[in-house]
Amino acid sequence: MAYIAEYIWIDGTEPSAKLRSKAQVLADNKEPGIWGYDGSSTNQASGDNSDVVLSPVLVTPDPIRGGSNKLVLCETLLTDKETPHPTNTRAKCAASAEKYGNLDTWFGLEQEYTFFEGPNPLGWPDIGFPAPQGGYYCGVGADEIFGREVVNKHLQACIDAGLHISGINAEVMAGQWEFQIGPVAAPRVGDELWLARWLIQRIGEDVNGPKGMPIAVSFDAKPIPGDWNGAGCHTNFSTTEMRESYDACVQAAESLGAKGKPEQHIAGYGDGIEDRLTGLHETQRYDQFSYGVSDRGASIRIPWQVAQDGKGYIEDRRPNANCDPYVVTQLIIDTVCSDASK
Numbered sequence: 001m002a003y004i005a006e007y008i009w010i011d012g013t014e015p016s017a018k019l020r021s022k023a024q025v026l027a028d029n030k031e032p033g034i035w036g037y038d039g040s041s042t043n044q045a046s047g048d049n050s051d052v053v054l055s056p057v058l059v060t061p062d063p064i065r066g067g068s069n070k071l072v073l074c075e076t077l078l079t080d081k082e083t084p085h086p087t088n089t090r091a092k093c094a095a096s097a098e099k100y101g102n103l104d105t106w107f108g109l110e111q112e113y114t115f116f117e118g119p120n121p122l123g124w125p126d127i128g129f130p131a132p133q134g135g136y137y138c139g140v141g142a143d144e145i146f147g148r149e150v151v152n153k154h155l156q157a158c159i160d161a162g163l164h165i166s167g168i169n170a171e172v173m174a175g176q177w178e179f180q181i182g183p184v185a186a187p188r189v190g191d192e193l194w195l196a197r198w199l200i201q202r203i204g205e206d207v208n209g210p211k212g213m214p215i216a217v218s219f220d221a222k223p224i225p226g227d228w229n230g231a232g233c234h235t236n237f238s239t240t241e242m243r244e245s246y247d248a249c250v251q252a253a254e255s256l257g258a259k260g261k262p263e264q265h266i267a268g269y270g271d272g273i274e275d276r277l278t279g280l281h282e283t284q285r286y287d288q289f290s291y292g293v294s295d296r297g298a299s300i301r302i303p304w305q306v307a308q309d310g311k312g313y314i315e316d317r318r319p320n321a322n323c324d325p326y327v328v329t330q331l332i333i334d335t336v337c338s339d340a341s342k
Helices: 090-099 148-160 188-205 246-256 261-267 304-309 325-340
Strands: 002-010 019-027 035-038 051-061 070-077 106-117 165-170 176-184 216-218 233-238 291-293 300-302 314-316
Touching: 002 051, 002 188, 019 035, 019 188, 051 188, 070 188, 090 188, 090 325, 106 188, 106 325, 148 165, 148 176, 148 188, 176 188, 176 233, 188 216, 188 325, 233 325, 246 261, 246 291, 246 300, 246 304, 246 314, 246 325, 261 325, 291 304, 300 304
Parallel strands: 002 070, 291 300
Antiparallel strands: 002 019, 035 051, 051 070, 106 176, 106 216, 106 233, 165 176, 233 314, 300 314
């Protein structure tokens, strides 16, 4: 007998990478192994040297096909089967995580996204705009909530795949939602976020909106210009010391604001960040840095319960929904952990 292994990887599209996948039929007694593909069709190679190697890093049950079928998330390698491909950001993230492994870093990622049906966000009229923001966040009812069928199918799919999904909620803009992955160490948290992104896009293919078109998922940082919230990937972070000491949480926030660090992080936090981090809609401007307790208008928020408990974690509110989680977690590990190790 045989099963289907869906190989999934991150391509070389700029400025924001896309997910790709293809299936292989394997004998029941065979584990998914190294495979390959045409990198000239994924912005990762030229036609005269086009092969790119897929190396599995996370294998889970396939909640779409069911049965004994599997999802196989891969990193990309050169044809020597050892050297990371230039577009492979996971390798650097894994190296940083290993370097500071004694600090036991945990991440929780809050992935926001926007549903679209055709050219408009799901639930929006063909002409004009829906009611102003206010009732959509964590709302209920068909007049304010759009896409719950996909959201619930995605939540269950992530659970069935064994991902560390910890919650979902409707977001501030109509048609916008969020799911959370974590707490998990890097690079695993990035693996799971990419896989969860693939799952929600794949599920949307099979669910039609009220106009009869499949539901698409956008990770654009500012999908609709104007007085509407953007979409981020707020990144919660802690080390062993932070989980035991409030002073360590404050020091982590100050490390992220040290000279040159805000600019370095902003450059790696996703495309279109200047459109989203404007100082409005619960953001700090992209060219300014601040941190504070319970302050959603800060670059770094220290949750109120962390200040109350005297220990915990911090939230970096700057990463975009379209960020590369391997890059984001690597930057935070390198900045915070290098200071903590001095």
